[in-house]
Amino acid sequence: DSGVTQTPKHLITATGQRVTLRCSPRSGDLSVYWYQQSLDQGLQFLIQYYNGEERAKGNILERFSAQQFPDLHSELNLSSLELGDSALYFCASSPREGLIETQYFGPGTRLLVL
């Protein structure tokens, strides 16, 4: 158990819909990362927040957005869903120790868009 929690574990929805994925980082971790993992693309970095502020952006679509709240939990919002958005979405948190980032991954949310 990494200490990172993600809800829901599974999500099935239809094209065009909007969903929200939630992540609670490990106690004391200030950084939250979101990743998308699909069979053909591997693990792709989407976005990172640090203490409520966006720090880095990866391959995140404009239809996707995220935020980190004052209590440090984070939400990833996916809108106008397409079939290709079906994937595992992972959140990871990091304590930001020195210059080396150590990421602890949550169990993931499996999204299926029908």
Place this chain on the structure above:
Amino acid sequence: TQLLEQSPQFLSIQEGENLTVYCNSSSVFSSLQWYRQEPGEGPVLLVTVVTGGEVKKLKRLTFQFGDARKDSSLHITAAQPGDTGLYLCAGERNTGNQFYFGTGTSLTVIP
């Protein structure tokens, strides 16, 4: 194209055999990490290497960071069925606060 290429992509070996997984890039990384991921779960960090040429050992696993900090290898001695999983390398670049994951190596150790 992926910034970090791993080889082989798939590997199936008998219990007791040795194996090496490679993680290569043309870019320099400030640190490189290796993860193992089991089906339905998130990746779990195995090791972080920071210095060029650094070698770290974790029981039967040996990790090496290339001298130029562009590549890395993971060597497993006497593989066991419990080593089965997806092995991912991930590099952090100096220019941004972002991790780049490799393409992954799926390892199956047959009893």
